[in-house]
Amino acid sequence: MKQNKEERKENITKQRQEQILDAAMRVFSKRGFTAATTSEIAQTAGIAEGTIYNYYKNKRDLFISVMHRYIVPEPIIGLIQRAQTEDDSNLISALVNDRLSRDFREIDIFLLLMSELHRDKGMRQQYLEDVTNPILNELEKYLMSIVSSGRARPVNIEVTARILVGLMIGLVIVKKVEGEQGPLNRLPNNEVVSEVTKFILSGFQTKCDKA
Amino acid sequence: MKQNKEERKENITKQRQEQILDAAMRVFSKRGFTAATTSEIAQTAGIAEGTIYNYYKNKRDLFISVMHRYIVPEPIIGLIQRAQTEDDSNLISALVNDRLSRDFREIDIFLLLMSELHRDKGMRQQYLEDVTNPILNELEKYLMSIVSSGRARPVNIEVTARILVGLMIGLVIVKKVEGEQGPLNRLPNNEVVSEVTKFILSGFQTKCDKA
Amino acid sequence: MKQNKEERKENITKQRQEQILDAAMRVFSKRGFTAATTSEIAQTAGIAEGTIYNYYKNKRDLFISVMHRYIVPEPIIGLIQRAQTEDDSNLISALVNDRLSRDFREIDIFLLLMSELHRDKGMRQQYLEDVTNPILNELEKYLMSIVSSGRARPVNIEVTARILVGLMIGLVIVKKVEGEQGPLNRLPNNEVVSEVTKFILSGFQTKCDKA
Amino acid sequence: MKQNKEERKENITKQRQEQILDAAMRVFSKRGFTAATTSEIAQTAGIAEGTIYNYYKNKRDLFISVMHRYIVPEPIIGLIQRAQTEDDSNLISALVNDRLSRDFREIDIFLLLMSELHRDKGMRQQYLEDVTNPILNELEKYLMSIVSSGRARPVNIEVTARILVGLMIGLVIVKKVEGEQGPLNRLPNNEVVSEVTKFILSGFQTKCDKA
DNA sequence: TATGAATGAGCATTCATTCAT
DNA sequence: AATGAATGAATGCTCATTCAT
Numbered sequence: 001m002k003q004n005k006e007e008r009k010e011n012i013t014k015q016r017q018e019q020i021l022d023a024a025m026r027v028f029s030k031r032g033f034t035a036a037t038t039s040e041i042a043q044t045a046g047i048a049e050g051t052i053y054n055y056y057k058n059k060r061d062l063f064i065s066v067m068h069r070y071i072v073p074e075p076i077i078g079l080i081q082r083a084q085t086e087d088d089s090n091l092i093s094a095l096v097n098d099r100l101s102r103d104f105r106e107i108d109i110f111l112l113l114m115s116e117l118h119r120d121k122g123m124r125q126q127y128l129e130d131v132t133n134p135i136l137n138e139l140e141k142y143l144m145s146i147v148s149s150g151r152a153r154p155v156n157i158e159v160t161a162r163i164l165v166g167l168m169i170g171l172v173i174v175k176k177v178e179g180e181q182g183p184l185n186r187l188p189n190n191e192v193v194s195e196v197t198k199f200i201l202s203g204f205q206t207k208c209d210k211a
Numbered sequence: 212m213k214q215n216k217e218e219r220k221e222n223i224t225k226q227r228q229e230q231i232l233d234a235a236m237r238v239f240s241k242r243g244f245t246a247a248t249t250s251e252i253a254q255t256a257g258i259a260e261g262t263i264y265n266y267y268k269n270k271r272d273l274f275i276s277v278m279h280r281y282i283v284p285e286p287i288i289g290l291i292q293r294a295q296t297e298d299d300s301n302l303i304s305a306l307v308n309d310r311l312s313r314d315f316r317e318i319d320i321f322l323l324l325m326s327e328l329h330r331d332k333g334m335r336q337q338y339l340e341d342v343t344n345p346i347l348n349e350l351e352k353y354l355m356s357i358v359s360s361g362r363a364r365p366v367n368i369e370v371t372a373r374i375l376v377g378l379m380i381g382l383v384i385v386k387k388v389e390g391e392q393g394p395l396n397r398l399p400n401n402e403v404v405s406e407v408t409k410f411i412l413s414g415f416q417t418k419c420d421k422a
Numbered sequence: 423m424k425q426n427k428e429e430r431k432e433n434i435t436k437q438r439q440e441q442i443l444d445a446a447m448r449v450f451s452k453r454g455f456t457a458a459t460t461s462e463i464a465q466t467a468g469i470a471e472g473t474i475y476n477y478y479k480n481k482r483d484l485f486i487s488v489m490h491r492y493i494v495p496e497p498i499i500g501l502i503q504r505a506q507t508e509d510d511s512n513l514i515s516a517l518v519n520d521r522l523s524r525d526f527r528e529i530d531i532f533l534l535l536m537s538e539l540h541r542d543k544g545m546r547q548q549y550l551e552d553v554t555n556p557i558l559n560e561l562e563k564y565l566m567s568i569v570s571s572g573r574a575r576p577v578n579i580e581v582t583a584r585i586l587v588g589l590m591i592g593l594v595i596v597k598k599v600e601g602e603q604g605p606l607n608r609l610p611n612n613e614v615v616s617e618v619t620k621f622i623l624s625g626f627q628t629k630c631d632k633a
Numbered sequence: 634m635k636q637n638k639e640e641r642k643e644n645i646t647k648q649r650q651e652q653i654l655d656a657a658m659r660v661f662s663k664r665g666f667t668a669a670t671t672s673e674i675a676q677t678a679g680i681a682e683g684t685i686y687n688y689y690k691n692k693r694d695l696f697i698s699v700m701h702r703y704i705v706p707e708p709i710i711g712l713i714q715r716a717q718t719e720d721d722s723n724l725i726s727a728l729v730n731d732r733l734s735r736d737f738r739e740i741d742i743f744l745l746l747m748s749e750l751h752r753d754k755g756m757r758q759q760y761l762e763d764v765t766n767p768i769l770n771e772l773e774k775y776l777m778s779i780v781s782s783g784r785a786r787p788v789n790i791e792v793t794a795r796i797l798v799g800l801m802i803g804l805v806i807v808k809k810v811e812g813e814q815g816p817l818n819r820l821p822n823n824e825v826v827s828e829v830t831k832f833i834l835s836g837f838q839t840k841c842d843k844a
Numbered sequence: 845t846a847t848g849a850a851t852g853a854g855c856a857t858t859c860a861t862t863c864a865t
Numbered sequence: 866a867a868t869g870a871a872t873g874a875a876t877g878c879t880c881a882t883t884c885a886t
Contacts, residue, residue, distance in 0.1 A: 034246040054846075117388065162382065162385045167374070170380040191370075203411055460876075476849060537747075539810060577828065585832050587807055589803055595747065595802055596795045620788075672858095
C-alpha cells in the first residue's frame, strides 16, 4: 500500500514535471530564453508561478531541462542504424523526410539552442557530447561502410558527415524562413525529398560525363 | 567654408552611427536581442546611454539597423554574377570558401537574425525581400543556365537553389557548433572547400555506376 | 472554512488597494500627476514599488482609480435630495457648508483633476458623465421645482445651476489660495456660510428697491 | 551709432524673450509644468533648445516668467476702476463678460498656476501680493462705496469680494469642463452674462417677497 | 505540495542641462 | 549669441525569485 502511494506520488511528480517542461518548451521556443517569462510558462502549464520552483532551481535550470528533454539524438541514430542494411537511397530519403516533415516548433527549439549555446560553454560541451557527436559518429560509421563497400567515392568521411548534417539543418532553416509560400512548403513533400536525395547521391552535375 | 563645416558635421554623425552600430552588433551577437542591454552597448561604444537615442529611436530600431548594416546579399550575389563565365567548379569553390572563411561573429549575427525573425513578421518579410530572394534569384538564374547548357542534370531549379543555400548555412552552423576542435576548423580550409565542392557537383555515390 | 479563507484574502486585497489608493491620492495631490513618482507612492504606502503593479496596470490607471475613489457626486446629490422639502435657505446653507468645511487635500485633488482633464478626453467624458452631469441634473430639478412653486424668479435653469456649482468651486479655490490668513479661513465658518447663503438667495443689491 | 546698435540689440533680446515666453506659455498650459519639455518649447518657439538657457536660468525660472507675463491684475483692476461711476449692473456685466469671453488658453494657465502654487510657497506668496490682493482690494473698495451709498445691502465686504472672485473663477472652470456642448458655450454670450449679472445683483429668490 | 502576493534589482527610455563649436 | 550633440540622473515598469499560508 505504502509503496503504491509512493509510486502514485512519483507518477504525479513526473506528470507535473512533464507538464512544466512542455509549457516551457512552447514558451521558450516562441520567445527565446530571455524574453520568455516564468509567468507565461506557469500560465501555459496551468499552474502557479511558484510551483515551477518546486521542480526546477531557476529559469536557466528549467531551460537546460527543456533542452535535454526535447533535443535528443536517438530518433536520428535509430534511423541510420536501421538503414544499414537497406539501400543507400532509401536511407537518405528517410533521413531527409524525417527532418523536413517536422513542424516548425522543432526548428524554433533548435535555433533557440544554437543562440544559447555560445552563452554557456558547459551547455555547448554537453550538447556536443550528447547529441552532435553520437549522430556524427553513427553517420561516419555508415559512410565508412559504404566507401569500403565501393558504393561511395573515397570521400573525406569527417567532412562528408558534416556536409550531410549541415544540409539537413540548413534545409530546415530555409524552409522555415521562406514560410508557407516557399517551394519547400509549397511542393509536395515527396518531390522535395526525392530531389534532395538525388542531389546527395549524385550532385547536380550531369552524371557519367567522363564515361 | 560653410559646406566644409556641414560636411564635417555629417562625417562626425556617420562616424558616431558606425561606432554605435559596431558596438550594438557585438553586444547583440554576444547576448541576443533581449538580453543585450543598452547600457552595455553604450559602454562598448564608449558613449553615454542617452546618446544612443540621438541616433536610433529605440532598441529594436537599433537592432534592425544592425541587421541592415551587417547582413547584405551583395557580396554573394557579386560572386555568382562574376562567375557566370567561369567553370562551375570554380564558382562553387568560391562560394563555399567565401562562407566558410567568415569569422564566428558573422555566424552569431546570422543565428541572431534567424531567432528574431519569427518574432517580427515585418522583419521577416523584409529579410526575405532584401536578402533571401535576391540571392535565390541569382542562384536560380545560374542553375537554369547550366541546366540548359547541359552541364547540369535537369534538376528542379527551385529546390536545388535552396539545397545550395541550405548547405552553406548548415555548414557554417556546424562549423560554429563544433568549434575549434571540429574537422571544419581543424582541417586546412582548401581541403574542406574542395571536398564540399566535389560533393555538390557529384554527390558521394560512385560516379557512373550505371555506365 | 474555505469561504472564510477566501473572504480573508479578499479583505487583505481590499485593504492593500485602499492603502495604495490613499498613498497615491496624497502624492498625486502634492505633486501633480506627472511629477508624482511611483517610487514615492510606494514609499508613502509602505510597500515595494513593484507591488503597486499587482493592483494597478500603470500609473495612469492608478490615477483614474484615485479619482473614482475620491471624487464622487453622491454626498452632494444626497444633500440636494434630502433638502427638497426643507426651506431653500437651509439647503443652500448646507451645500455651502459642506463644500467650505472640506479640507485642503480635497481641493488639491479637485484642482489636480481639473488640470488633467483636458489632457485625457476619455477621462473628461467620464468625469462629466459620472460626476458633473448627475450633480447638475439634480440641481436643475431642484431649481425647476422652486421656480414653478414661485419661490424663485423665472431664472434660466441651466445657467443658474452652473452659477451655483461654479460658485462652490470658486469659493473653495479662493479659500485655498488665500490660505490660513484669508477671510474665508479666518472668519467663523457659520458667518461665511450665512453670508454666502444670503448672497445666493438675494444678491447684494438692496432688496425691493423697486417696491 | 553705438547706442543705436545697443538699442537694436536690446530689442532683439526683448523679441527673443517674448518669443520664448509665448511658446513656453502655450506648451506649459497644454502639458502642465512637469510634462512640458524644453524641447517642445524650443520647437514651438522655432529656436534651439540651448538658446532657452541664454535667457532663462532653468525650466522653473522660465515658468515663473511665464506666470509673471501672463497672469496680471491690471486688466481687471482697470475694469473696476473705470466702472466706479457707472451704474452697478454695467460693471458686473462688464466683469462677467470679460471673464467669460476669454478663450480656454487662459483657463489652462490659471489652472496650471493653481496646481503649481502649493508646490512653491514663494510663488504663492508672490501671486497673492501681485495679483490676488490688488484685485480683492479694488473690489472691496467698490463694495464699500456701494454699501455706503445704499445701493447694496450691508454685506460683509471681505466675504462678498471673495464670492464675486470665486464666482468668476468657478464659472470659467465649469465652462471649460463642460466644453463646447455645455450651456455656457452653447447659449449666446450676452444671455449668459445677463443671467449671471441678475443673479449677482438679486440672487435667485423672488424679489421683494417681504414687500 | 501548491499558491500567488511581495519584493527589488534591473532595464529601456526621457529630458533638463551643459558646453564645445 | 545660437546651436544641438552629449550627458547621465531619474522614472515607469517588468520579472525572476522568495516565502508565508
